[in-house]
Amino acid sequence: MLKVFQGWMHRYFSDEEAVVLAVVLALGFAIIISFGGKLAPLLTGLVLAYLLQGLVTQLRRWHVPHALSVWLVFLLFLGALSALLGVVVPLVWRQITNLFNELPRMLVQWQAQLEHLPEQYPALISQGQIERLIGSINGELGQFGQWVLSQSLASLPMLVTILVYLVLVPILVFFFLMDNQKISSWMVSQLPRERRLMTQVWTEMNQQIANYIRGKVVEILIVGAVSYICFAVLKVNYAALLAVVVGLSVLVPYIGATVATIPVALIGLFQWGLGNEFMVLMIVYAVIQALDGNVLVPILFSEAVNLHPVAIIAAILIFGGLWGFWGIFFAIPLATLFKAVLYAWPRGVGAAHEAAPVDHPGTAEQLD
Structure with a gap:
């Protein structure tokens, strides 16, 4: 052993x-x-x-x-x-x-x-x-x-x-x-002068994390604003509150949209019952979610995070349990960081130097 x-x-x-x-x-x-x-x-x-x-x-x-x-x-x-x-x-x-x-x-x-x-x-x-x-x-x-x-x-x-x-x-x-x-x-x-491994991980992660976080903030604002406009036009009660819920739901992939459907549907049911207005509300909400997933997300996240859905859900559960809202917000960047470190980690003596790119002048400054 x-x-x-x-x-x-x-x-x-x-x-x-x-x-x-x-x-x-x-x-x-x-x-x-x-x-x-x-x-x-x-x-x-x-x-x-x-x-x-x-x-x-x-x-x-x-x-x-x-x-x-x-x-x-x-x-x-x-x-x-x-x-x-x-x-x-x-x-x-x-x-x-x-x-x-x-x-x-x-x-x-x-x-x-x-x-x-x-x-x-x-x-x-x-x-x-x-x-x-x-x-x-x-x-x-x-x-x-x-x-x-x-x-x-x-x-x-x-x-x-x-x-x-x-x-x-x-x-x-x-x-x-x-x-x-x-x-x-x-x-x-x-940091030490020899930092090829750190530079490799940082170079790979910096652009992805920056794009993801800024894209996610823009997605929250766009989805929330569009939802509020649609709910206000349809004269849904508590339009601003529902828009905030729908906007924040994009933080949790695969789960957030489903969870946000519950308050939207309940408010619509209490306001109109199972009438035409309720059906229009649910159709509009479905269109918002479809446009978010099929149009907005591909535009904002052109460099897709290559993570399996199980890994994403596990990261949300782990980091959300540790740090609450911020843990959920940064779950995917942290999971991507873990993946980058895992792939860049040396597997033996000198492996990092073999795997790392040739160090050009100014490489150390890439950590800035």
């Missing part, structure tokens, strides 16, 4: 770069898992700056000075943030409040419809089953009401946290954008 372990270690960790890369990855994951909550504003600012860096780079290609490029992008970011906080959030909050006020009436209506099912389908559903189902649902709603009450009582610390984010995150975004080169150079200076 010891010889097997020694042979495995010699095969995969005999190269110095492999050891350094393993330590860097393990240390990074350990810091995020252990201190992710405390470093959340810093990580949020880093992610937003990473998303905005593409605009700064584009302006630099148009020969706009770096400082002016950063200020233009930062002002655009502040404008989008102000629109989100001043328009979208209040509208969604009002609709959430209205939904909670209407929920008792909707539940009474839904319960009345359930009680008629045994009369319509006596061979399939009994009165006792309906009573047990209603009792179970009432119990779950009672627990949900207690959770909402506890969250409202804890709203003051939450407001303080939101204020901290609103102050710290924009400041961090600005400095990450302004001093991007200095921060990158300092981080690269801490």
